[in-house]
Amino acid sequence: MLFVGLLVVGVVVGFISGFFGIGGGTVVVPVMILFGYDIKYAIGVSIMQMIFSSVFGSFVNFKSKMLDIKPALILGFGGFCGALTSGFIVSYFSSKFLLGVLILVQIINLIKLFKTPAEPVGEANGSKILLFLVGLVVGAVAISVGIGGSVLVMPILISFLNYDIKRAVGTGLFFVVFSSTAGFLSLAAHELVHYDVGIMLGLGSLIGVYFGVKTSHKISKTAQKRWMVALISTILMITVRKFLLS
8 A cells, every 4th residue: 555655646746846847855755754754764765756757857858858958967066066965964954954944045036036027038147157056055955855956946047047937947857866866875875765665756756757847848937937936835834834843
């Protein structure tokens, strides 16, 4: 029964990942806690399943010409370097402190995203140094609380770097490939991963992410932005509740 439940959760998380270009940890971590897992092991499982959904979803985006590889690689490399520190951060900083940092970043992103038009005005900021630094900081913070980081990266790309929302979604999901891989290696080194559970979730996510990516390609930019604002607002409320109860 748990096997079927994990596959179903994986399919749902995969769809969300593909549609929004995120890792899906905001869904997986609470569900794993509901299943009785400690938060640190829930984070390990969450990060592992992200590898499955982000790699396959990015492949689908690339085949559909919705992924600009060069800037995504720079952003991803920064995320990889930052995420390598996640094992240390999880081990030595309190969950409440990490949640507080996450809440602050989410509030800033949400306010800026709300004010940004769905259609960008002018050229995107392609600074390689800036992309690397964004990836570095987000990778370190996000993986440490069990999310891939794309939910933080995308608002930054759209609101601060003037990215088109479709391009931001593809770049965000590709970012998760790097951050989740590095995070997985770091957390596995600290023995914080249940491999069997992560594989079951990951296999389910392969099905969901395909349909999520295809749906994101068809929806209008304005509608996609509204859904993104709704997603980040929901995640913010969940995070605040978790912070108050921790």
